[in-house]
Amino acid sequence: MPILEQQQEPAPITPAVAGQSRGGQFNLLRWFSLASFFIIAAVALGLGYISTRFVVTESIERDSMLTAQFIQAIGDAEIRHALIDPARTMGEMLDPRLDNAYPDVSPGTRAAARIEFLDHVEHLPDILLATVYALDRTVVWSTNPELIGVRIKDDDELDSSFEMKELVSTSYHEIDDERPEQKLLREPEYLFVENYIPMFNADRSKVVAMVEIYKEPVDLVERIQRGFKAIWLATVLGGLVIYLGLFWIVRRASMLLQSQQKQLITNETFVALGEMSSAVAHSLRNPLANIRSSAELAQEIASQNAQKNIGDIINQVDRMSRWVRELLVSLRPMNDDCETVDLVLAIDDTLSAFDALIKRSNVQVRFTPQACPPVVSQQVLLTQILNSLFANALEAMPKGGQLSIDIEQTQPGHVRMTLSDTGKGMTKQQQQMVFKPFFTTKQGGLGVGLALVKRIMERFEGSVELISQEQEGTRVCLNFKAATGGEYGAQHIAGRG
Known part of the structure; x- marks a missing residue:
């Protein structure tokens, strides 16, 4: 969120999306729309023309045959008469x-x-x-x-x-x-x-x-013209139905391909960066631990003037350690095993953990716990989501403000949690990039928090939405899948026990 107070870093390099090549982007839907329209139109016109010619030819030949039979029958009758x-x-x-x-x-x-x-x-x-x-x-x-x-x-x-x-x-x-x-x-x-x-x-x-x-043959001509209208109307409507049906199928396929391609790109990005970042992060852990230990020892014997500088060293080392930890967590493969998690209890735990920071930031919290069914997630991952969102919200309000938390059951089987702050907000461009991995607007930020939130929510069939206005604040909505009735009852029985 600014929930992110963002000093924008250069946008990450993104691999080509579905259908894009070095020579340009191949738009499947556009090319299918044009090609299928001309093909279906040509086939429809051909069928319509053949059908109308067939109707005319057959009708005229039938009328001519009847006329000939009538003339010859009249001749035979006059001979007998x-x-x-x-x-x-x-x-x-x-x-x-x-x-x-x-x-x-x-x-x-x-x-x-x-x-x-x-x-x-x-x-x-x-x-x-x-x-x-x-x-x-x-x-x-x-x-x-x-x-x-x-x-x-x-x-x-x-x-x-x-x-x-x-x-x-x-x-x-x-x-x-x-x-x-x-x-x-x-x-x-x-x-x-x-x-x-x-x-x-x-x-x-x-x-x-x-x-x-x-x-x-006036009557025959009128019937032929009515046949023409019926044939062409059926041809146009049939071609239109086929075109729209195929267009809908290809549009769905195109959207699915784009979604899968984006997911594939995201996964490939995490895999590639994971291999590199894991090695770097693990290599940094020991030096950072040694620096912090040395700083703590030096702080015990340092003069009053040096205490502040050594404290700054320890704070910066802690920040770097937190970055390393966040990086490793964000790149770690996720477990698909779902759990039933008490959302209200998780929020209470997170508020308790941030209580000191909330008071120092002069932020007022508005949250009224209310009964709601447990949600499908994992306790550890849900805690990580809430920690990331709360941290962003508090950083967006350095001079104080209000943090609002609302929970509602939007429809059967779904629970929505809304987290709103009164911070600086974000621009439209920042909102479009906020869920991209390694994009950040915070000074010294890593840019994996909200990307990880989105990844975790989608892993458990949920979603995340972000709405922000500059100088007015940001609202993040987490849409959870509610646990089934049996799981809900078991959860409450376990809680009462």
Whole structure:
């Protein structure tokens, strides 16, 4: 805390964080966001396009097939209605130039059957243009009289339908002025379909005529447009759900990786510094002990004027010894074995230990003990946490002040202890660095106190928070995990015994 009265030392060198290389920092979340967005968008657009094309193609082909079946069924029905020999087909009746080519059918009967058939064709729903081609590609009938008698050349679709004996259908959005047969009676609004319907002879071995139907299937177009909207809406929503789901997973993974990387860096720092510092600390212990012993002996025989200087030597040796002790404790591997610890009792013990210093510092302590469940920690480590926080708070108030201690059960299974002082406080920058190992703002400080507090609290599934304002003071909150009900009862029974 200033709880730390800080004269800032140079910031420690920190290893590269997760995803950082010498060439710069690789931001996993940013690159995933961009890459996944473009990939999912491309896949969604591709699927949407393929789906809409499939719907259009299948719908048009289905409509064309039904139209062809209807036209051919009308032809068969008119042949039967006119009492023409079933060996004849409507395809053989459509060319008026051949009315005398079949002696078994009178020209009048042929003409009557043809007129009835063409009347049905002319009044088909949604029709734009209907044309009948003879075998030589001459238009022998059309709803547009201008086309009658015209011979169509170089029409690949017409030739393909004659030669392959199959229905050919094509969809258009605009009239092709270069095609003479596309002289529609009215301008289509959106989509129109061209159908070539082959008409066969009796044994279906030869196409003898071709019926061409241009139609604008209004109802089909409306259904296609509704299908487009549904497909694109489902595609966009599906892509968005997939993107957000993957983004959430990767964001969680990125945060976890960063947390683990920071923890790994902290552990590596403690290990590396531990190996070096342990050797240095152990080497300093004996010389410091010898210096202190020699100073105490000298103090017994020294003059009054030298007493103060020798006392300063002893105080500085004690401070260096305390640094060595703190350094060794902070670098020592921690035991994960947890205990149930009485927090109120631990605070009382710490206040008793600091009683003399509290009085000398002219600090008023406000603490009202109240019942609370025991917390999960270790007695020795909890004492070390409280000692560090109390020492920082008192050093932050050299001219006196107030130290407040509050305990509350924030929610079931958790206990919060809040330690507040009225010291000098800290800047925003200092608050960001205060839990970093070996960062300190105190003259001659070591910078392991609060880092060790954070490490111990997190080891036992707790946390520590620090809030500070310059010239107003600092508040540190320790969030403990409360012991279970069985452990709590056992603790109180042991206490009463």
